[in-house]
Amino acid sequence: MQVSIWIYLLLTVLKVAVVTVLLLMSVAYTVLLERKLVGRIQNRWGPTRVGPFGLMQPLADGLKLFLKEDLLPAGVYRPLYILAPVIALSCALITISVIPFGRQIYVKGVDLFQIADVNIGLLVILGITSIGVYGVALSGWSSNNKYSLLGSLRASAQMISYELALGLSLVGVVLRTGSFRLRDIVDIQASHGLLSWNVIGGLQFVAFFIYLISAFAETNRTPFDLSEAESELTAGYHTEYSSMKFAMFFMAEYGNMIMVGCVATVLFLGGWTSPFGNLLPEWGGPVVQALLPVFWFVIKVFCFLFLYVWVRGTLPRFRYDQLMGFGWRFLLPLSIANIIATSLWLAFRAA
Numbered sequence: 448m449q450v451s452i453w454i455y456l457l458l459t460v461l462k463v464a465v466v467t468v469l470l471l472m473s474v475a476y477t478v479l480l481e482r483k484l485v486g487r488i489q490n491r492w493g494p495t496r497v498g499p500f501g502l503m504q505p506l507a508d509g510l511k512l513f514l515k516e517d518l519l520p521a522g523v524y525r526p527l528y529i530l531a532p533v534i535a536l537s538c539a540l541i542t543i544s545v546i547p548f549g550r551q552i553y554v555k556g557v558d559l560f561q562i563a564d565v566n567i568g569l570l571v572i573l574g575i576t577s578i579g580v581y582g583v584a585l586s587g588w589s590s591n592n593k594y595s596l597l598g599s600l601r602a603s604a605q606m607i608s609y610e611l612a613l614g615l616s617l618v619g620v621v622l623r624t625g626s627f628r629l630r631d632i633v634d635i636q637a638s639h640g641l642l643s644w645n646v647i648g649g650l651q652f653v654a655f656f657i658y659l660i661s662a663f664a665e666t667n668r669t670p671f672d673l674s675e676a677e678s679e680l681t682a683g684y685h686t687e688y689s690s691m692k693f694a695m696f697f698m699a700e701y702g703n704m705i706m707v708g709c710v711a712t713v714l715f716l717g718g719w720t721s722p723f724g725n726l727l728p729e730w731g732g733p734v735v736q737a738l739l740p741v742f743w744f745v746i747k748v749f750c751f752l753f754l755y756v757w758v759r760g761t762l763p764r765f766r767y768d769q770l771m772g773f774g775w776r777f778l779l780p781l782s783i784a785n786i787i788a789t790s791l792w793l794a795f796r797a798a
Contacts, residue, residue: 451555458557463544466562470543474701475505481756488760509694517690522591531589532688532695535582539702542575546709547630549719549741560719560741561630568629569621572710573614576665580606582699583667583674583684590687598683601767602674605664608774609671613661615782616654619789620714623649633718640724646715650792653785655715657778659754662707664774666700669759673767708751712744719744 479494479501486493494501519525545568549560558564565571580603587599623645624632636643645651664671675683685696712718719740721727729736765773 454555455557458555459562462557462559463562466543467540470540470702470705471698473705474698475509477701477705477752478508478697479505480752481759484753484756485760488757512694512697513691515690517692520591520687523687524589524591527585527589528687529692531582531586532685532692532699533582534585535579535699536695536702538575538579538582539699539706542572542706543709545571545629546706546713547633547718548709548744550737551630552737559737564630565628567627569617569627569632569714572706573617576703576706577606577610579699579703582696586688586696587684590684592687594681595684595686598674598686602667602684605667605671605673605770605774608771609661609664609778612657612774612778612782613665615779615786616657616661617714618782618786619651619654620645620649622786622789622793623651629713629718633713633720636717637720638724640717640720640726641722643720643724644715644717644722651715651785651789653781654789655711657782657785658711658715660778661774662711663755663758664770666703666707668700668704668755670762670764671770672764673770704752704755705748708748708755709744711751712747716747 482504483493483501494504497503497507519528544562545565547561547564551561552559583602583606584599587595587597587602590596620632621627624635626632632645636645636648639648642648646655663669667674675685685693688696721739721743
């Protein structure tokens with residue numbers, strides 16, 4: 448019995464380490480993907496010098512940020528100035544713990560493709576992501592810089608405004624599933640492939656549209672990057688940060704992008720299930736059948752990240768009054784209307 452407990456703990460720690468390393472590598476290469484795609488959109492090559500096709504550029508960037516001098520401005524409130532990037536990055540990384548990215552396959556009692564199977568996984572994600580705004584708010588206040596403070600105030604107001612619409616857009620998915628458990632939400636979309644996904648078969652295409660726009664605003668990405676508007680605020684809330692503290696904010700932003708893609712995949716795009724459903728017979732051995740769902744999951748997240756970069760390369764930035772008006776006057780009423788319509792549709796089906 449004692450041996451099995453130690454094996455369980457060892458496998459769990461190993462799983463957490465592997466997922467964390469893969470997530471950090473994904474963050475690094477998402478930056479490279481963005482630089483390459485934006486370069487193509489602007490008729491440039493993007494990074495090509497470091498390694499074949501520029502594939503070692505993330506490593507060079509990481510070394511550069513790590514070796515830079517860590518400056519500490521004179522007027523900052525030191526405890527919160529140091530704590531802010533830690534909060535931002537921690538909240539971005541912790542949410543991966545409840546995301547299922549493959550079938551339930553147990554080895555010595557350990558689920559290989561999910562760190563923690565929580566019955567209220569969706570609520571855990573919403574709770575952790577809402578704490579992430581504290582990292583932004585505290586960084587702006589503790590920096591003792593007017594540009595940083597303005598950026599953090601913008602980011603806080605923006606996140607609070609769009610988080611309402613984002614949370615309400617997920618209510619329709621929960622009503623259809625009847626559960627906050629993420630595996631239950633994926634299982635209900637697994638029977639007929641694409642036609643069973645919530646975005647199509649669940650008639651949640653309006654909710655997906657609201658989630659998509661709110662996610663852009665929540666992660667401070669173009670066209671909602673008012674908190675970092677370089678032409679107005681220098682660099683916004685992280686103006687006074689350098690070296691690894693700046694890198695932590697950078698990693699938090701791209702980590703949040705990946706997490707938003709993972710959540711969208713699980714809630715609206717069928718998770719790890721094939722878009723063909725049961726039309727294609729299962730093939731290959733047990734290893735292929737275990738890894739194929741992970742492949743589908745990664746492809747869907749990649750498509751979501753591609754959309755992120757595409758929007759950045761094509762759309763201009765909102766004005767701040769347009770940003771707030773769009774969230775409160777359009778997205779919030781639309782998300783409430785979607786809940787009412789979904790409730791009526793489910794009640795009509797049950798009758």
